[in-house]
Amino acid sequence: MASKPTPPDEVPSAPVAYRDTAFISRTLVMRDGRLLQVSAHRVEAPDAEAQAFLDAHPDLERLPE
Numbered sequence: 001m002a003s004k005p006t007p008p009d010e011v012p013s014a015p016v017a018y019r020d021t022a023f024i025s026r027t028l029v030m031r032d033g034r035l036l037q038v039s040a041h042r043v044e045a046p047d048a049e050a051q052a053f054l055d056a057h058p059d060l061e062r063l064p065e
Contacts, residue, residue: 014065015044016051022059 020026020038028036028043030053036043043060045051054060 015046016054016065017063018043018045018054018060019063020060028053028057 020041020043023038024041026038028038030036030050036045036050036054043054045054055062
């Protein structure tokens with residue numbers, strides 16, 4: 001049985017990495033309760049909501065891909 005292809009707007013994008021300029025490690029809590037772990041100054045956003053959250057954070061800078 002063949003599976004249906006995933007529509008382009010539902011295809012998960014690759015995680016986007018950010019550098020934490022203030023802390024080596026910490027836990028960031030999103031409004032929906034999800035946790036994002038900073039480790040070695042680095043945190044990844046697995047989806048668009050997390051990317052928007054991290055983009056708005058003053059201590060984080062997006063790393064080049």
